[in-house]
Amino acid sequence: MQYRLTDTHLYILENSKVLCFARPTNAYKDLGELMENGTLYHISVPEDFESFDHNKALTPGEGGDFFFEEFLNPVLKLINENKK
Helix, strand or coil: CEEEECCCEEEEECCCEEEEEECCCCCCCCHHHHHHCEEEEECCCHHHHHHCCHHHCCCCCECCCCCCHHHHHHHHHHHHHCCC
């Protein structure tokens, strides 16, 4: 999993898509709460991932609720271990 942490968000690159999650001050309680705060963006050039910023995305984000628990459980752990 290729990811990037900023002060406020976690970005994950997955097959020319960037999944974006807010980094809360308190831990997420479960996967449902995590997905409520997740947005999916499409990028045409994977190399753009290193500089990707959801605030500057040209296309609107969409929900990322099609990801499986096996993918999301490590994401939940990563975010909860790296709270703001």
